[in-house]
Amino acid sequence: MAQEGQQHPLNVYFWIWGLLFVLSGFSYMVDYLNFQGMTRWGLILLFMFLKAGFIVAIFMHMKWERLALKFAILLPPIAIMVFIALMSIEGDYTFLTRIEFFGESTFVPEAVHH
Amino acid sequence: MSEAVVSNTGEILPTGTKGVSADFSSDMQSFHVPWGKAMMWIFLLSDTFIFSCFLIGYMTVRISAVDPWPVPSEVFALSFGGDPIPLILIAIMTFILITSSGTMALAVNMGYRKNRKATFWLMIATAVLGASFVGMQAFEWTKLIVEEGVRPWANPMGAAQFGSTFFMITGFHGLHVSAGVIYLVVIARRVRNGFYEKRGGNYEIVEITGLYWHFVDLVWVFIFAFFYLW
Numbered sequence: 001m002a003q004e005g006q007q008h009p010l011n012v013y014f015w016i017w018g019l020l021f022v023l024s025g026f027s028y029m030v031d032y033l034n035f036q037g038m039t040r041w042g043l044i045l046l047f048m049f050l051k052a053g054f055i056v057a058i059f060m061h062m063k064w065e066r067l068a069l070k071f072a073i074l075l076p077p078i079a080i081m082v083f084i085a086l087m088s089i090e091g092d093y094t095f096l097t098r099i100e101f102f103g104e105s106t107f108v109p110e111a112v113h114h
Numbered sequence: 115m116s117e118a119v120v121s122n123t124g125e126i127l128p129t130g131t132k133g134v135s136a137d138f139s140s141d142m143q144s145f146h147v148p149w150g151k152a153m154m155w156i157f158l159l160s161d162t163f164i165f166s167c168f169l170i171g172y173m174t175v176r177i178s179a180v181d182p183w184p185v186p187s188e189v190f191a192l193s194f195g196g197d198p199i200p201l202i203l204i205a206i207m208t209f210i211l212i213t214s215s216g217t218m219a220l221a222v223n224m225g226y227r228k229n230r231k232a233t234f235w236l237m238i239a240t241a242v243l244g245a246s247f248v249g250m251q252a253f254e255w256t257k258l259i260v261e262e263g264v265r266p267w268a269n270p271m272g273a274a275q276f277g278s279t280f281f282m283i284t285g286f287h288g289l290h291v292s293a294g295v296i297y298l299v300v301i302a303r304r305v306r307n308g309f310y311e312k313r314g315g316n317y318e319i320v321e322i323t324g325l326y327w328h329f330v331d332l333v334w335v336f337i338f339a340f341f342y343l344w
Contacts, residue, residue, distance in 0.1 A: 010223060017216040024208050031187050031201055031343050041344070048339035052332055059219050059328045061321070066119065067130060068137035069145050069152070073159050080166045087170050091177030098180050107181040110270040 008064075016058045023051045119146050154322045158329045161290075165333050168286060169340055172279040179273040186342045189262070189271065190254070204342050207250050208334065214243035215331045218324045225320030230305050233320055237302035240327060244295045251288045255281070283341065287333055294330050297323060 027047040030040060057063040062070060118126040122141045127133055138144050145152040176183055191198035221236035258264040258280070262271060266278040301323050304310060310317055 008223075010220070013216065013219045013223070017212070017219070020212045020215070021209070024205075024212060027339065027343060028201065028205050028208075044339050044343050048335055051335045055215065055328055055332050055335065059215055059331075060325055066127075066133055066137060066146060068134045069147065069155065071134060072145070073155050076159060077162060077166075080163065080170075083166070083170055084173070087174045088177060091174040094174075094178035095180065098178065102180065105180040105182065107272065109182060109184070109272050 012058060016054050019054060020051055023047050023054075027051075121146070148318050148322075150318060150322045151325070154325045158325060161329065161333075165283075165286070165336070168279075168283050169336065172283060172340070175275045175279055176273070179275050181273040183273050184269065184271040184276050186344070189258075190342060201342060203250060203254060204338065207247055208338055210243050210247050210250075211331045211334050214240045214247070215328055217243065218327045222321045222324045225305070225317035228315065228317065230308070230311075233317070234302050234306040237298050237305070237320070237323070241295045241298040241302070244291050244298070244327075244330075248288050248291050248295070251284060251291075255284070280341065283337060287330070287337055290330050290333070294327055297326065 024047075027044065030043045030047070035043060056074075062073070121127050121136075122143065127136050127140070127146065137146065140146070143149075187200035188198075190204055191200045192202050193199065217236045217239045221233050221240060224232040224236060258277075263269075264271070264277040264280070266281055268274050269276045301319055305317070305320065310319065
């Protein structure tokens with residue numbers, strides 16, 4: 001298995017490194033600038049997937065691996081996505097049944113200390 | 115970087131989807147990478163499923179919680195004498211982990227160039243950054259437990275489930291970071307002492323260590339998004 005083949009010019013890593021900082025900054029901004037609703041969720045997910053993608057593809061070298069390894073590692077997480085869909089549907093159902101049977105929450109939160 | 119990959123029986127393997135069938139029908143091995151690399155990837159895949167289970171559990175519990183969920187930007191804000199700055203410690207922790215991924219990537223590159231000294235110091239730098247990350251997480255935990263009274267079973271700020279999901283997920287992640295720090299130090303010392311020179315001058319172990327470390331950063335990307343930002 002070629003060892004020299006694992007080397008790339010350092011340039012690639014520095015660019016992606018910088019990009020990760022920028023994307024993290026944007027993620028932080030989503031909260032700092034107080035986006036709400038679908039925009040907030042959409043942006044959070046977008047930056048998250050971009051960062052994850054670059055880390056896996058470049059830092060973890062997946063971009064240059066053979067397709068068999070790519071498939072073996074990246075296809076099974078589709079099952080995770082199915083699981084997420086199932087559990088979010090069930091979570092919603094549980095929430096609605098709780099409201100239905102136990103009523104709205106009467107919890108009064110304490111103030112957060114700093 | 116597009117040199118031909120040769121199978122155990124001496125044929126040049128095709129790339130692309132033809133390559134997938136060629137690989138899976140290859141003699142003796144399917145993944146034409148060092149076995150350590152294949153095993154680390156498979157381990158990371160299993161770890162992905164474990165963390166996904168925890169995060170999906172958190173999602174389910176949060177969706178179904180009737181009591182209000184604490185707002186993370188308020189809970190995790192710090193004030194340095196003035197107004198609380200939301201999520202500042204978390205931002206610093208993210209910064210540190212990304213920096214450590216960068217030093218790790220450089221270490222892998224130095225390893226393949228057989229520069230043992232640079233590899234050693236870059237791996238140590240990665241480990242130090244990781245250790246400081248765990249330290250900050252410990253500070254965060256202390257603040258939540260002692261000052262805010264958050265417990266796995268109760269939480270004065272809102273839904274009782276906040277504590278258990280937070281401690282479970284960040285705890286498992288912190289454990290992985292700590293294990294990674296130890297792993298890094300062990301391999302770094304072996305690199306410096308010439309352990310891998312005696313075994314044929316093969317520094318793939320640095321890349322394999324790198325895979326683990328980047329995974330730890332990757333999990334943090336998801337925790338950061340789903341726990342602290344959402």
